[in-house]
Amino acid sequence: MHEAHQYARVEGDTVRCSLCAHRCTIAAGKHGICGVRVNEGGTLYAANYGLVAAEAVDPIEKKPLFHFLPGTLSYSLGGVGCNFRCQHCQNWHISQASLADLRLMEIPPATGVERALASASASIAWTYNEPTIWHEYALDMGTQARARGLGTVYVTNGYITEEALDELAPMLNAFRVDIKAFTEGFYKKVCRAKLQPVLDAALAAREHGMHIETVTLVIPGLNDSEDEMKALITWVLDNLGPDTPMHFTRFHPDYKMRDLEATPFRTLERIYRQAKDLGVRYPYLGNVPPGPYENTYCPSCGALLIERAGFSSRFVDLDGDRCGQCGERIPVVRSV
Numbered sequence: 001m002h003e004a005h006q007y008a009r010v011e012g013d014t015v016r017c018s019l020c021a022h023r024c025t026i027a028a029g030k031h032g033i034c035g036v037r038v039n040e041g042g043t044l045y046a047a048n049y050g051l052v053a054a055e056a057v058d059p060i061e062k063k064p065l066f067h068f069l070p071g072t073l074s075y076s077l078g079g080v081g082c083n084f085r086c087q088h089c090q091n092w093h094i095s096q097a098s099l100a101d102l103r104l105m106e107i108p109p110a111t112g113v114e115r116a117l118a119s120a121s122a123s124i125a126w127t128y129n130e131p132t133i134w135h136e137y138a139l140d141m142g143t144q145a146r147a148r149g150l151g152t153v154y155v156t157n158g159y160i161t162e163e164a165l166d167e168l169a170p171m172l173n174a175f176r177v178d179i180k181a182f183t184e185g186f187y188k189k190v191c192r193a194k195l196q197p198v199l200d201a202a203l204a205a206r207e208h209g210m211h212i213e214t215v216t217l218v219i220p221g222l223n224d225s226e227d228e229m230k231a232l233i234t235w236v237l238d239n240l241g242p243d244t245p246m247h248f249t250r251f252h253p254d255y256k257m258r259d260l261e262a263t264p265f266r267t268l269e270r271i272y273r274q275a276k277d278l279g280v281r282y283p284y285l286g287n288v289p290p291g292p293y294e295n296t297y298c299p300s301c302g303a304l305l306i307e308r309a310g311f312s313s314r315f316v317d318l319d320g321d322r323c324g325q326c327g328e329r330i331p332v333v334r335s336v
Helices: 109-118 131-147 162-168 184-191 196-207 226-239 265-278
Strands: 007-011 014-017 037-040 043-046 054-059 073-078 123-126 151-156 174-178 211-218 246-250 283-286 304-309 312-315
Touching: 014 037, 014 043, 043 131, 073 109, 109 123, 109 131, 123 131, 131 151, 131 162, 162 196, 174 196, 196 211, 196 226, 211 265, 226 265, 246 265, 265 283
Parallel strands: 073 123, 123 151, 151 174, 174 211, 211 246, 246 283
Antiparallel strands: 007 014, 037 043, 054 073, 304 312
């Protein structure tokens, strides 16, 4: 058992966790909403430290990250548990499992870094389930990874507290955040969480200088209205900036939302045009057949810079971080 960071005793053996926005009050012998932070006699432990449910070497585009180390591999790790209860979760078999449900690998931080380097990966990504609840493990591995020249990536629901993000900031390069909808009602009903802490975390990540890309899974009838999308896009433009890549991805029925239809492609096309019209310079569509909506174009002259098909990418006319045609600076991280 590894003692947790980000907690304090509040009364007797009861502790309050300050890792995520739930800020769970946890009695002795109990665990937080995430299921992996356990109070034993007034000490909070990260019971999931070093325990891995999924290990893979993925293209960075699978995260999806299109402007961070494009065309490279990312050593990717996932654990068990989550601080959300999303009814549409596509990784529910690990995110909604307990530590006792699965046969887990133990990968110490130093071993993870060595495996990343051996795989010719340019980064390590904590993904598949929510990395916030793996805080101590990711922090230790990420610190070692940065010292060895690797990039670091959180694929996150953004429910981390400001103080926990402050602790991660020296080692974390990229914050790929889900903004699942733009209403508190959706977050309460579908995720059992709140929207505002996600927005606050995205702002804090920007202030720390992290690379940010947003992802919104578009679910028919729940978060796909023109008004809601306008509110979301406008918030990103006003707070994260027009150069922030925004991914709008296609929903398919899964977990507890198998009764809904997949997102019509025309809905995604409408949102893509809406984002462009409002001023997003790099909108993308995901979970769609290969085509122009995954490519990176120069927002100044329209030149094709990076062409993508599935999770592969081909550099067409990008000279470092400049458009090869007009010289426009493109906000893409080519090295860390």
